[in-house]
Amino acid sequence: MKSYLAAAVQMTSLPDLEKNLVEAETLIELAVRQGAELITLPENFSFLGKEEDKVAQADAIALQSEKFLKTMAQRFQITLLGGGFPVPVDNTKVYNTALLLDPNGVELVRYQKVHLFDVNVPDGNTYQESSTVMPGDQLPPVCHSETLGNLGLSVCYDVRFPELYRHLAYKGADILFVPAAFTAYTGKDHWQVLLQARAIENTCYVIAPAQTGRHYAMRKTHGHAMIVDPWGVILADAGDQPGVAIAEINPTRLEQVRRQMPSLEHRVFI
Numbered sequence: 001m002k003s004y005l006a007a008a009v010q011m012t013s014l015p016d017l018e019k020n021l022v023e024a025e026t027l028i029e030l031a032v033r034q035g036a037e038l039i040t041l042p043e044n045f046s047f048l049g050k051e052e053d054k055v056a057q058a059d060a061i062a063l064q065s066e067k068f069l070k071t072m073a074q075r076f077q078i079t080l081l082g083g084g085f086p087v088p089v090d091n092t093k094v095y096n097t098a099l100l101l102d103p104n105g106v107e108l109v110r111y112q113k114v115h116l117f118d119v120n121v122p123d124g125n126t127y128q129e130s131s132t133v134m135p136g137d138q139l140p141p142v143c144h145s146e147t148l149g150n151l152g153l154s155v156c157y158d159v160r161f162p163e164l165y166r167h168l169a170y171k172g173a174d175i176l177f178v179p180a181a182f183t184a185y186t187g188k189d190h191w192q193v194l195l196q197a198r199a200i201e202n203t204c205y206v207i208a209p210a211q212t213g214r215h216y217a218m219r220k221t222h223g224h225a226m227i228v229d230p231w232g233v234i235l236a237d238a239g240d241q242p243g244v245a246i247a248e249i250n251p252t253r254l255e256q257v258r259r260q261m262p263s264l265e266h267r268v269f270i
């Protein structure tokens with residue numbers, strides 16, 4: 001593993017596939033120009049709209065999203081995470097899928113979101129992700145990269161389930177991805193705390209690309225795409241506007257923190 005720059009992209013995705021891919025390309029290019037070699041896109045980067053519209057367009061969204069990710073990875077010679085997009089299972093359900101590609105555009109790993117957001121948020125919004133999404137039934141993968149370290153996948157609401165990240169740490173993860181579309185209401189109190197907790201308890205970097213702002217009707221997300229170091233320090237925070245949070249991933253810092261706080265070695269249960 002070497003030292004390198006990673007980017008967490010922050011977008012305001014809309015119910016418009018073409019527009020979102022144009023915005024994502026602009027932000028990827030911005031991150032590349034700043035030297036990022038690992039670039040991560042948030043959950044719903046290619047489409048954020050009503051559940052029924054997402055399912056109706058799922059074939060096109062899945063096809064275009066994969067093609068886009070492959071093209072971007074190759075063109076810019078980057079490792080690229082597509083943080084979550086629908087991949088059809090049948091006519092009524094999709095998997096909320098995260099996909100990691102290498103700089104040749106070759107698929108490294110994929111993950112189907114396991115924990116679905118079926119929650120009545122006290123701001124009046126009701127989320128019933130399971131009405132259109134089939135939960136994955138596999139634990140998320142860790143991708144072992146010689147140069148970038150061991151990369152562990154997850155998606156959004158997963159961040160509330162620490163056992164998933166302990167599994168990733170057990171499998172050797174150095175870096176945890178948490179691509180998200182966190183609600184504005186829950187995000188203001190929970191987002192940063194949860195990311196810092198996952199970083200500290202697993203002594204891992206956390207890279208969390210995010211959605212921000214108003215997407216349609218009542219849907220507002222929290223923003224604050226960020227990169228957290230293994231001590232829990234926030235290295236970069238994209239605020240509440242579209243943009244990129246960029247920070248150095250440094251193996252020496254990772255070793256130092258794991259020496260100073262060897263809690264992973266003191267695990268008793270898992």
Ligand SMILES: O=C(O)CNC(=O)[C@H](CS)NC(=O)CCC(=O)C(=O)O
Nearest residue numbers: 117127129156157181182183186219
């Ligand atoms: O808002 C939208 O339409 C897009 N959001 C999503 O697609 C997903 C599934 S509904 N959001 C989350 O998982 C939010 C979790 C969260 O916010 C929390 O755990 O508090």
